[in-house]
Amino acid sequence: MTPARRTLLIGAIAFVAALGGVLLGRTLFLPAPHGVELHDVLHDQLDLDERQRAQLQVVEQRFAVRRRALELELRADNARLADAIEAEHGNGPQVAAAVDRSHEAMGELQKETLAHIFAMRQLLRPNQAAKFDQAVVQALTADER
Numbered sequence: 001m002t003p004a005r006r007t008l009l010i011g012a013i014a015f016v017a018a019l020g021g022v023l024l025g026r027t028l029f030l031p032a033p034h035g036v037e038l039h040d041v042l043h044d045q046l047d048l049d050e051r052q053r054a055q056l057q058v059v060e061q062r063f064a065v066r067r068r069a070l071e072l073e074l075r076a077d078n079a080r081l082a083d084a085i086e087a088e089h090g091n092g093p094q095v096a097a098a099v100d101r102s103h104e105a106m107g108e109l110q111k112e113t114l115a116h117i118f119a120m121r122q123l124l125r126p127n128q129a130a131k132f133d134q135a136v137v138q139a140l141t142a143d144e145r
């Protein structure tokens with residue numbers, strides 16, 4: 001790997017790591033781990049060819065299955081947290097344990113969401129990827145304005 005490519009790669013990793021922090025916050029409040037806008041851009045504005053569309057469908061189906069499983073885990077975690085709050089009426093050890101436990105599924109969902117974004121991006125040609133990156137940034141910063 002040339003030094004220039006290495007620098008680019010490190011930059012890309014830092015960028016994605018930064019997105020991860022924002023995504024984690026958003027997955028708490030949104031049913032979909034990445035916004036609808038992102039898929040609108042992917043499907044409508046990037047002029048995907050037949051092969052890309054077919055590949056994207058596979059990627060989306062795989063992610064949908066994983067996401068559903070993790071969302072079920074999160075729901076179970078929330079139920080445990082509710083029980084703990086009911087039992088302790090405050091920030092007791094059961095509540096703390098339930099919160100810690102819920103971070104596992106949340107962390108998994110965050111990692112899988114990032115992996116999914118990478119998987120989608122991998123299908124794109126360079127000019128499409130540039131537009132996609134812009135849409136990712138927009139999707140993540142939209143409600144901060």
Ligand SMILES: [Zn+2]
Binds near residue numbers: 039063116
């Ligand atoms: Zn997707």
